Amino acid sequence: MGREGLDLERGRRVAERLRALGVHGILITAAQQGYITELSCGMPECYCPEELGGKGYFEPVSSDLPDWMPTHEHFPRAKREGGQRTVDNTVLGHRLCNRIDYSKSVGRSHAKDLARVESARRRATEQHGRPIEDAGSPMDGPIGPGSTNERGGRTWSIPTETLREALLEELGRIGDSFQRDELAYLALTSKPEFAIRDALAFGLHRRLWPEFVVAREWGRIDLAILSSGRPVLLLEAKAMYSMDAASELRPESEYPRVIREDIAKALVRAGDWAAVFALVLMTHPKTLPEASLGGVVKYLPTITRSFSRLVTSEEIGSRAREHLRADLTQIGPLDTGTIEAGSSFGVEVEIDWWLVGPVPMRR
Numbered sequence: 279m280g281r282e283g284l285d286l287e288r289g290r291r292v293a294e295r296l297r298a299l300g301v302h303g304i305l306i307t308a309a310q311q312g313y314i315t316e317l318s319c320g321m322p323e324c325y326c327p328e329e330l331g332g333k334g335y336f337e338p339v340s341s342d343l344p345d346w347m348p349t350h351e352h353f354p355r356a357k358r359e360g361g362q363r364t365v366d367n368t369v370l371g372h373r374l375c376n377r378i379d380y381s382k383s384v385g386r387s388h389a390k391d392l393a394r395v396e397s398a399r400r401r402a403t404e405q406h407g408r409p410i411e412d413a414g415s416p417m418d419g420p421i422g423p424g425s426t427n428e429r430g431g432r433t434w435s436i437p438t439e440t441l442r443e444a445l446l447e448e449l450g451r452i453g454d455s456f457q458r459d460e461l462a463y464l465a466l467t468s469k470p471e472f473a474i475r476d477a478l479a480f481g482l483h484r485r486l487w488p489e490f491v492v493a494r495e496w497g498r499i500d501l502a503i504l505s506s507g508r509p510v511l512l513l514e515a516k517a518m519y520s521m522d523a524a525s526e527l528r529p530e531s532e533y534p535r536v537i538r539e540d541i542a543k544a545l546v547r548a549g550d551w552a553a554v555f556a557l558v559l560m561t562h563p564k565t566l567p568e569a570s571l572g573g574v575v576k577y578l579p580t581i582t583r584s585f586s587r588l589v590t591s592e593e594i595g596s597r598a599r600e601h602l603r604a605d606l607t608q609i610g611p612l613d614t615g616t617i618e619a620g621s622s623f624g625v626e627v628e629i630d631w632w633l634v635g636p637v638p639m640r641r
């Protein structure tokens with residue numbers, strides 16, 4: 279691939295990630311045409327704290343205009359010097375870095391802005407516990423077939439396939455982490471995704487430490503596997519019920535949209551290193567809980583409605599699985615298994631896990 283082709287390829291990936299951040303317009307066009315080839319703040323000085331992720335850290339665009347959202351800046355020719363808003367006069371920058379740069383150029387005070395930088399640094403330190411180290415090579419060599427990533431001239435292999443196998447093995451025996459009937463109780467009384475995520479995190483920690491660090495609630499990501507302080511795998515967990523997926527119209531749950539939103543959020547944090555996975559947990563009650571359990575068994579009305587439309591639990595289960603398979607294979611490679619969760623309130627429960635990923639950057 280020639281230099282130009284490489285820039286276009288990189289630019290397209292940046293455009294994809296900018297779009298996931300909610301960016302529209304000239305920045306997307308400039309990236310697609312290879313004028314922006316890195317998701318990185320290109321202002322002369324970037325103020326984004328390393329603890330937060332530095333130049334490469336961006337927050338999604340929203341109406342409250344976050345400091346670290348992507349903005350467009352006229353560069354190399356400034357607007358006040360007659361620079362046009364064209365693809366070849368476009369630089370990607372953090373909103374706050376952009377504002378400080380402008381303040382400096384017109385002699386306006388920016389002390390308040392610098393205070394915002396400091397408070398962002400404090401918050402990031404509290405959240406992550408310690409600064410993110412500069413990335414060296416996370417691995418001495420590839421453990422298995424992995425994806426190769428390049429950044430700043432350094433190349434290393436991330437053993438995505440190895441980590442995926444570790445995830446699958448731990449999911450395969452996740453039921454052993456719970457007492458008899460515990461998962462049935464948890465899944466009927468509220469969503470069980472955090473209980474399962476926590477057991478999965480501990481299983482992975484036991485298996486992967488000290489080579490990898492397994493984190494829960496890493497930033498706003500449910501589970502992250504880190505190497506040298508950088509994420510190499512991000513996983514978002516989402517719980518749902520078989521009734522949500524069984525309905526032909528699937529109106530009461532828009533779960534594929536929710537899952538895609540979670541994935542988009544993770545892709546934003548993934549940088550160039552991390553593989554993104556989604557874990558969908560589907561609770562399937564095999565009989566209808568008693569009506570007296572309203573308020574105790576969450577979503578009892580939905581369960582009841584569903585049982586009144588479809589004749590048997592088997593019918594609900596098989597339809598739900600058929601729909602999930604069809605919806606999730608569109609997102610990425612798919613694996614699934616069933617946890618025998620036991621029974622609670624006289625209701626037998628199964629929980630399916632569906633692991634989707636690694637999610638390709640371009641979907």
Ligand SMILES: [Zn+2]
Binds near residue numbers: 321371372
């Ligand atoms: Zn910046």
